[in-house]
Amino acid sequence: xxxxPVQDLIDEFGRLPGIGPKSxxxxxFHLLKLPMEDAMRLSRSIVAAKEKVxxxxxxxNVAETAAEGxxxxxxxxxxxxxxxxxxxxxxxxxxxxxxxxxEYKGRYHVLQGTMNPIEGVGPDQLRIKELVxxxxxxxxxxxxxxxNPNIEGEITAGYLARxxxxxxMRVTRPASGLPVGGDLxxxxxxxxxxxxxxxxxxxx
Amino acid sequence: xxxxPVQDLIDEFGRLPGIGPKSxxxxxFHLLKLPMEDAMRLSRSIVAAKEKVxxxxxxxNVAETAAEGxxxxxxxxxxxxxxxxxxxxxxxxxxxxxxxxxEYKGRYHVLQGTMNPIEGVGPDQLRIKELVxxxxxxxxxxxxxxxNPNIEGEITAGYLARxxxxxxMRVTRPASGLPVGGDLxxxxxxxxxxxxxxxxxxxx
Numbered sequence: 001x002x003x004x005p006v007q008d009l010i011d012e013f014g015r016l017p018g019i020g021p022k023s024x025x026x027x028x029f030h031l032l033k034l035p036m037e038d039a040m041r042l043s044r045s046i047v048a049a050k051e052k053v054x055x056x057x058x059x060x061n062v063a064e065t066a067a068e069g070x071x072x073x074x075x076x077x078x079x080x081x082x083x084x085x086x087x088x089x090x091x092x093x094x095x096x097x098x099x100x101x102x103e104y105k106g107r108y109h110v111l112q113g114t115m116n117p118i119e120g121v122g123p124d125q126l127r128i129k130e131l132v133x134x135x136x137x138x139x140x141x142x143x144x145x146x147x148n149p150n151i152e153g154e155i156t157a158g159y160l161a162r163x164x165x166x167x168x169m170r171v172t173r174p175a176s177g178l179p180v181g182g183d184l185x186x187x188x189x190x191x192x193x194x195x196x197x198x199x200x201x202x203x204x
Numbered sequence: 205x206x207x208x209p210v211q212d213l214i215d216e217f218g219r220l221p222g223i224g225p226k227s228x229x230x231x232x233f234h235l236l237k238l239p240m241e242d243a244m245r246l247s248r249s250i251v252a253a254k255e256k257v258x259x260x261x262x263x264x265n266v267a268e269t270a271a272e273g274x275x276x277x278x279x280x281x282x283x284x285x286x287x288x289x290x291x292x293x294x295x296x297x298x299x300x301x302x303x304x305x306x307e308y309k310g311r312y313h314v315l316q317g318t319m320n321p322i323e324g325v326g327p328d329q330l331r332i333k334e335l336v337x338x339x340x341x342x343x344x345x346x347x348x349x350x351x352n353p354n355i356e357g358e359i360t361a362g363y364l365a366r367x368x369x370x371x372x373m374r375v376t377r378p379a380s381g382l383p384v385g386g387d388l389x390x391x392x393x394x395x396x397x398x399x400x401x402x403x404x405x406x407x408x
Binding site for chain 1: 213221222227229230232234247249252316
């Protein structure tokens with residue numbers, strides 16, 4: 001429908017997650033109207049990120065590519081972290097969310113995805129064999145399965161629990177319940193049910 | 205929060221229209237996981253589009269940049285088009301939508317935006333002075349104000365109508381009414397009101 005390079009641009013943006021054909025078109029025309037320098041900065045930021053950023057060889061978080069030797073992220077390099085506890089997350093962005101809480105001082109392992117039988121994503125597409133290999137080398141006491149509290153995350157956590165429990169370490173999952181500051185009236189019944197099931201005694 | 209190049213990538217995507225901070229993050233991590241060649245293809249498509257595509261000097265539609273002389277789009281170059289009728293649209297994508305109907309054989313004029321007093325977009329930021337200049341040179345009988353049927357589009361059409369009516373040509377606007385295949389029950393009251401107001405006699 002459009003001249004070659006415009007259609008190419010729309011197609012390329014349309015391949016990105018969460019961008020439908022209409023959004024891709026909107027972004028493409030936005031870029032065409034933009035000053036040359038602004039569009040070039042976007043193009044260069046992709047090249048720079050791909051060249052300078054890769055994944056930590058230990059936990060698969062994003063990390064600046066090492067000039068020599070194996071790439072290691074800031075958290076794995078940090079000697080103050082507790083190396084006996086491991087928090088398993090789906091994506092690097094989950095690490096950012098957990099770090100903001102300042103409640104966790106252990107290390108991480110990023111699965112780089114979540115099991116999704118419908119889309120054909122099984123355990124082999126995730127960094128699970130890297131996790132198992134890591135557990136053989138490192139001295140880990142507890143694994144927190146911090147995948148998302150949705151269907152895919154629960155499936156992944158269930159699968160991992162079955163694999164890891166026999167290895168003898170403590171395997172935990174964060175509490176499900178009512179969001180702090182939320183309204184009881186608007187909680188869905190699954191969340192409210194979980195909150196009641198996981199009720200705790202109040203300290204005097 | 206992230207290493208420099210990752211944050212740069214998130215920031216650049218976050219500047220695109222319709223992409224919020226969460227989507228920008230999601231896209232950035234998707235790109236980091238993508239094979240190098242796929243990410244480079246996106247980067248290159250931006251450069252190629254900016255270099256090879258510019259705007260038609262007559263109607264401001266997108267057009268492949270001319271090697272020499274002024275850039276002219278395929279529609280303006282097409283000698284079979286009716287040059288006495290002009291359809292004014294907001295964006296090049298609107299031309300694609302109208303061309304698909306095969307109902308229109310005239311030429312276009314792209315405003316490259318819409319008036320939006322809240323965001324401070326006035327007539328000077330649109331290709332309105334180019335439109336007025338064009339009307340002085342070309343022999344136009346009718347102008348169809350085909351801006352979007354929303355508040356901004358109506359404001360823009362109203363402004364243009366006031367500017368163009370005194371010049372003596374016919375100024376029209378497409379009919380508002382019920383979408384074909386739609387359900388009366390689900391039509392909003394404004395659309396239904398317009399549909400009734402614009403009712404037509406049925407041919408025998």
